[in-house]
């Protein structure tokens with residue numbers, strides 16, 4: 001069988017891992033693909049000390065790879081937007097298939113990239129873009145394709161989960177753990193993407209499109225990161241029987257689609273609450289199958305390479321008949337639905353954890369509960385915690401029943417206006433379904 005020739009652009013964490021695993025497992029990969037997979041060229045600004053490129057052609061100009069007529073599949077692992085998009089569109093224009101790990105680009109420009117690929121009858125594959133090594137794209141798009149997906153929820157940022165786990169289990173400061181996650185190759189080039197929830201939102205956008213058959217709509221999703229979570233919140237949550245995880249939730253209802261990424265209290269006996277460190281996990285609820293759960297490393301060189309190479313093998317298998325390959329989002333392009341609106345966060349409903357830093361004197365608790373009850377917010381648990389801050393204040397910690405977000409917004413504004421309440425109120429949503 002004619003070999004398939006690959007060009008890898010970007011030889012950093014993911015590109016380097018892909019290079020090494022393709023070399024190491026060349027014979028079993030060839031057996032699975034039905035033909036040898038050869039690394040024809042690497043395009044990279046700088047060498048990767050973990051990769052022995054030996055006789056492989058290395059170019060400093062990645063566009064040489066996109067124009068190399070011998071290359072069948074271009075692997076984009078440079079990251080970022082503008083150059084990566086131009087590189088991918090050039091490769092498509094040149095009739096090459098593309099494999100990318102770039103969730104930011106797919107979530108924000110995927111509709112355009114998939115359209116360009118359709119016009120040239122080439123494949124754009126992106127398994128590595130969501131949840132690193134977990135084959136979640138394949139699960140949603142193929143394994144679960146019989147189902148109407150009702151919802152999915154997942155821990156989909158390895159860096160964020162690593163930080164929350166280390167802060168909670170070892171009481172380590174946020175900044176230290178972030179630095180470690182960067183050194184381990186987990187974090188994005190701009191780590192605010194990890195800690196402010198943008199990276200998770202990219203991944204949620206992609207999963208929701210496949211799950212519900214809707215166009216990619218990153219700009220309509222709600223995004224909140226972990227940067228405001230304190231060790232006290234983690235401890236208070238634990239004392240109430242919860243763990244705090246950064247969760248992406250996509251849910252389909254008759255009103256529309258919820259797309260939201262935020263820190264979340266999960267009962268500590270639930271499987272998702274026990275996904276720790278760089279591990280990711282996604283729970284999917286389908287009408288036929290019920291709940292299924294997929295877990296594995298969400299970041300890192302070789303776990304991510306595992307997904308990149310699975311895509312390369314898939315393409316190699318159908319390279320002579322690319323139109324027989326599965327559609328990019330698993331739905332034919334003309335059947336994607338624009339009918340269901342993405343709901344604003346104000347229209348979603350959740351239970352809430354509130355931490356209220358307030359003057360520690362009689363009547364405060366009463367004032368707080370009165371405001372909540374005047375908005376019809378039912379309290380599930382309320383407790384006062386002594387804080388170590390020497391400001392005469394205490395933390396009042398509350399768990400509420402489910403309430404529509406806009407009502408909670410109003411109640412919080414009213415509470416924050418009370419003279420006894422000292423700082424912005426912390427609100428964390430609570431989910432019990434997964």
Ligand SMILES: NC(=O)C1=CN([C@@H]2O[C@H](COP(=O)(O)OP(=O)(O)OC[C@H]3O[C@@H](n4cnc5c(N)ncnc54)[C@H](O)[C@@H]3O)[C@@H](O)[C@H]2O)C=CC1
Nearest residue numbers: 010011012013014044045077078079101102185299300304
């Ligand atoms: N690190 C991880 O665990 C994961 C990363 N990803 C995605 O994979 C992509 C790559 O991420 P990493 O490998 O972590 O980044 P990285 O920073 O380790 O590697 C990127 C490499 O591309 C090179 N590069 C960038 N622009 C270039 C240009 N114009 N010309 C030549 N070389 C260029 C850089 O020099 C660097 O060696 C990103 O889109 C990221 O979001 C996806 C899943 C997991």
Ligand SMILES: N[C@@H](CC=O)C(=O)O
Nearest residue numbers: 157158159186188299
């Ligand atoms: N920065 C990302 C890398 C994988 O997608 C993460 O930490 O999950």
Ligand code: NA
Nearest residue numbers: 127130132134
């Ligand atoms: Na994946």
